[in-house]
Amino acid sequence: MLEYAEPVTKLIDELKRLPGIGHKSAQRLAFHIMRTPENELDRLLTAVRDVKQRIVLCSVCNNLTEIDPCRICASTSRDHSVICVVEEPHSMVAVEKTRSFKGVYHVLHGSLSPMRHIGPNELHLANLLPRLKPENNDGVEVSEVILATNPTTEGEATANYIGRLLKPLGLLVTRIAMGMPVGSDLEYVDEVTMDKALSNRREI
Amino acid sequence: MILDFVEVDNFRNLSGKIFWGPGLNIIHGDNGQGKTNWLEAIHLLSRTKSFRTQRLQETIRFGQDSAFVAGRVSSGDDLQRDLRVTLKENTKSIAVNGKREQLTRYLGQLQVFSFTADQLDVVRGMPEARRHFIDRGVASLRPAYVRTVSDYNRVIKQKNRILQDNLEHNRSLVELQDLLAPWNQQLVQLAAEIHEARVDYTERLNNELERSLFEPAELHIRYSSSLDGKGDLSNYEGLLNERLQLRLPAEAAAGRALLGPHRDDLAVHLAGRELRVFGSSGQQRSALLLLDLAAISVYNSWHDDRPLFLVDDVDAELDENRIRRLLEYLEGRTQTFITTSKRSHVEGFISRANVYEIAAGQAVQPELNRSTFSAVAAND
Numbered sequence: 096m097l098e099y100a101e102p103v104t105k106l107i108d109e110l111k112r113l114p115g116i117g118h119k120s121a122q123r124l125a126f127h128i129m130r131t132p133e134n135e136l137d138r139l140l141t142a143v144r145d146v147k148q149r150i151v152l153c154s155v156c157n158n159l160t161e162i163d164p165c166r167i168c169a170s171t172s173r174d175h176s177v178i179c180v181v182e183e184p185h186s187m188v189a190v191e192k193t194r195s196f197k198g199v200y201h202v203l204h205g206s207l208s209p210m211r212h213i214g215p216n217e218l219h220l221a222n223l224l225p226r227l228k229p230e231n232n233d234g235v236e237v238s239e240v241i242l243a244t245n246p247t248t249e250g251e252a253t254a255n256y257i258g259r260l261l262k263p264l265g266l267l268v269t270r271i272a273m274g275m276p277v278g279s280d281l282e283y284v285d286e287v288t289m290d291k292a293l294s295n296r297r298e299i
Numbered sequence: 300m301i302l303d304f305v306e307v308d309n310f311r312n313l314s315g316k317i318f319w320g321p322g323l324n325i326i327h328g329d330n331g332q333g334k335t336n337w338l339e340a341i342h343l344l345s346r347t348k349s350f351r352t353q354r355l356q357e358t359i360r361f362g363q364d365s366a367f368v369a370g371r372v373s374s375g376d377d378l379q380r381d382l383r384v385t386l387k388e389n390t391k392s393i394a395v396n397g398k399r400e401q402l403t404r405y406l407g408q409l410q411v412f413s414f415t416a417d418q419l420d421v422v423r424g425m426p427e428a429r430r431h432f433i434d435r436g437v438a439s440l441r442p443a444y445v446r447t448v449s450d451y452n453r454v455i456k457q458k459n460r461i462l463q464d465n466l467e468h469n470r471s472l473v474e475l476q477d478l479l480a481p482w483n484q485q486l487v488q489l490a491a492e493i494h495e496a497r498v499d500y501t502e503r504l505n506n507e508l509e510r511s512l513f514e515p516a517e518l519h520i521r522y523s524s525s526l527d528g529k530g531d532l533s534n535y536e537g538l539l540n541e542r543l544q545l546r547l548p549a550e551a552a553a554g555r556a557l558l559g560p561h562r563d564d565l566a567v568h569l570a571g572r573e574l575r576v577f578g579s580s581g582q583q584r585s586a587l588l589l590l591d592l593a594a595i596s597v598y599n600s601w602h603d604d605r606p607l608f609l610v611d612d613v614d615a616e617l618d619e620n621r622i623r624r625l626l627e628y629l630e631g632r633t634q635t636f637i638t639t640s641k642r643s644h645v646e647g648f649i650s651r652a653n654v655y656e657i658a659a660g661q662a663v664q665p666e667l668n669r670s671t672f673s674a675v676a677a678n679d
Contacts, residue, residue, distance in 0.1 A: 207481060209460035214478065248453045248485060255481035285403050290443035 103129070155226065157202040157219040159184050167199055174198045175235040178226065180257060181243050182206050182250060190243060198241070201226070206249040207256060215256060223257075227264060239267040246273050300374040300409065300604055301634050305344065309366040310386075311336040311358055312660035319634070320653035323626060325645050326638045328657035334638035336660065338413070338609045340368045341636060345411035345607070347384055347393055347402065350418075355386050364388060372409050374604065382408055407442060410598065410606035414591050421590065422574055422583040426564035430497075433522075433565055436504070436594050437496045440601045444496055451489040451560070458482045459555045466554045475551055483543050486559060491536045493560045498522050500597070501565065507596035512628060513585040513621045516570035520590070525562035580616045588625060595633055610637040614644045623647060 098104060103125060110121035128136065152158070153165035160166070167173055177198030181187045187200050203218045227237045240261055244250035254270055261268045274292030275284060284292070306316040312333045326334045335351075339358070342350050349358060359366040369383040382405070383394045393405045420428035437444045461478050470478075501522040510517040530538045542558050543550075550557050567574045567586060574586050591608070598606050608629065613622055626648050629635045639645055645652070656663045 207457075209457045209464065209478075248450050248457065251485050252454075252457070252481040255484045259480060286441075286443040287446040290441075 152219075155222070156200045157204060157222070158187060158200060172197075175232055176238045177241065178223075178237060178239070179241040179243050180223070182245055182253070186243065186245070198239075203244070203253065206244055206247070206253040208249045218253070220257070220260075224260070227261075227266070237266060239269060241269050241271065243271045300372050300606070302341065302344075302409065302607055303371040303373055303379070305337070305340055305368065305370040307337075307340050307366075307368050309360040309363040310340050310343075310368050311360060313337065313340060314360075315661055317655060317662045319636070321634055323630060323648060323652035324634070324636045325648065325652045325654045326636065326657055326662075327642055327645075327654055328638075328640065330640055332657045333660035334640070334657050335611050337655075337657065337662070338415070338611050338636060338638060341370070341607065341609060342411055342413055343384055344368050344370045344382055345409040347391060347405065350413060350415045355391060356389050359386055370409070380408060403442070410439065410602075410604070411609060412439075412591055412595050412598070412606055413609040413611070414588060415609070415611045418587060418591075419583070422567060422578070422587045424575075426562075429565040429567070430560075430563060432590065432594075433497050433500055436597065437500045439594070439598050439606075440500070441496075447489055447492050447496075451486070451493055454482055454486050454489060455556050455559065455561055458486065462550055462554045462556065465551060472547055472551065476547060479547075483540075486556075487536050487539050487543070490539055490559045494524060494532075494535050494563075497560065497563070498524075503597045504590065504593045507593040507600075509589055509592060509628065512589060512592075512624055514582075516582075518574075518586050518589050519568045519571075521566045521568075523564045523566040524560070525558070525564075581618070581621070584616045585621055592628065599633075605633045608633050608635045610635065612639070613637040614639050614641045619644050 099107070106125045106128065107118070107121045110116055110124050111118060113121075116124070131139075149161055150159050151161075151163055153160045153163055153168055155164045155168040158165045158167065162169075174197045178201050179187075179190060179196060179198055180201045180203065181190065182203050182205060184202055184204075187202055190196050190200075201219075201223050203220065205213050205218055207213060207215065207218070225231045227240075229236045240257075242254040242257055244253045258268050258270070272295060274288065274295050275281075276288070281289070301321050302319055304316055304318045307313040313336050317337070326337055328334050339349055339351060342348070343355075343358075349355060352358065365385065365387040367383060367385040369381065371379055371381050373379050381396050383397075385392045385394070393400055393402065395405060395408065418428075418432075421432045434444070434448055438448075458479060461475075461482070465475055465478075501520060505520060508518060508520070510519070524532060526532060526535075526538055526542065529542060532538060539558065546558055567590075569578055569582055569586060572578075574583060578586065588610075595606055595608060598604075610625075613625070617625070622644050626635075626637075626645070630651065637645075645654075
């Protein structure tokens with residue numbers, strides 16, 4: 096039995112496929128769309144279509160980009176001897192926001208998770224090893240790879256996997272530190288973070 | 300810490316407020332009147348979970364759409380906090396002093412140890428229940444330990460999936476080892492943490508155990524690692540790594556993870572014999588009580604604070620003699636809540652305890668009904 100006219104049901108069903116959208120949200124979005132004037136809707140439709148047509152993955156680092164290679168990979172002011180490996184494009188944005196990292200990136204588009212059938216072959220890893228050779232990197236020798244995957248069991252396994260892959264090559268492989276958020280009061284840090292911060296303490 | 304009062308609305312068949320005594324609280328009533336519901340309410344207030352059901356919706360009184368359990372906890376000299384758990388359809392909200400609070404910050408405000416029917420698996424059931432018992436104990440000392448265990452379980456799940464899928468793919472052992480390596484690396488670290496924490500906790504329990512509170516036969520416990528007898532356990536990480544290498548073909552053939560603390564157990568012996576197999580029901584119950592009492596002592600010496608102790612159905616399988624020893628032991632140590640349907644079993648303690656008569660979920664306050672008590676006693 097159809098709750099609404101067929102086109103409406105169809106729209107709700109399609110919206111429900113989006114991550115984080117359940118039946119109620121889909122219904123609300125569908126009704127919003129129906130009430131939206133057509134010219135406004137066109138803007139949305141164009142934006143959706145453009146993102147598919149104009150965005151590609153950077154052939155060097157797998158970042159989302161309009162031009163290939165991406166701005167960061169093409170930049171001469173970046174340090175191409177340091178590569179920061181991240182899970183998702185938005186993790187890269189988080190590192191970029193610090194403005195203190197001057198190296199380049201490698202985006203994996205995921206992390207190892209056998210339960211979700213994501214093995215090493217499903218990650219965008221194939222183009223990482225070739226980048227490490229100077230002849231494929233504008234003559235620059237890569238000196239360090241920073242593993243900035245998430246502090247989850249999956250992120251950790253991914254870092255372990257890449258670490259094992261790179262260690263024999265003799266370059267410096269580092270893992271980002273875990274611990275206290277800066278600028279917060281000790282009181283407000285959860286026990287797990289505090290525990291990690293304590294065991295990763297350093298001498299001053 | 301002391302629970303001063305509990306106020307309940309529409310939680311199962313309960314509504315109303317009970318002021319508790321700081322020592323022994325005896326909840327008495329016929330079957331089906333709601334004695335255990337009061338313990339469940341206290342447990343919910345402490346852990347935001349029930350010991351009877353996973354589905355908290357079931358605890359909302361039929362026909363109502365929400366329920367709450369609130370209470371005041373006193374600790375230190377003059378510190379009082381009002382806790383409140385509100386259940387509405389399938390959501391749960393928690394508050395301290397009227398303000399919403401995150402779960403991680405809420406837990407621990409009211410620490411409860413409970414002796415309930417679902418805990419009997421610790422002395423009767425499979426090793427899993429005993430591992431849970433130790434893990435809960437460790438977490439009562441160090442809450443961050445919960446994360447270690449959940450990370451470990453997740454790593455095991457991921458590893459199991461690789462091994463399961465491999466049963467169909469039949470990769471070479473070298474290939475399989477490559478796939479497993481990033482998970483085994485974490486497994487070893489987390490396993491070592493868990494092993495160390497559990498051994499340490501078992502040691503603490505052993506030091507506090509009142510071995511022969513109930514009977515002359517002594518109760519002994521020992522953490523029994525699945526790596527016992529396989530090598531030097533003092534270098535746990537090294538040994539586990541070695542065993543993982545060695546047993547790779549076995550894990551490949553079995554299609555699941557065979558090594559790690561998820562295969563460990565707590566050995567519980569009474570008079571030198573395995574309690575789970577040879578103990579009588581009464582002996583098993585008594586042993587579980589001893590383990591609970593030890594866990595309370597360990598908590599007490601770690602935090603310098605007394606948790607609450609809930610004992611459901613104290614008279615089931617425990618004779619009067621054992622109940623008397625238990626209550627004498629608890630007297631002056633920790634705020635205790637026990638339910639019983641047999642008044643005669645606790646008769647000797649009534650003058651030293653607060654006794655609550657429960658009928659149809661409602662409680663009659665001790666101060667208010669002293670005369671009623673003697674009247675009931677006279678009629679008995």
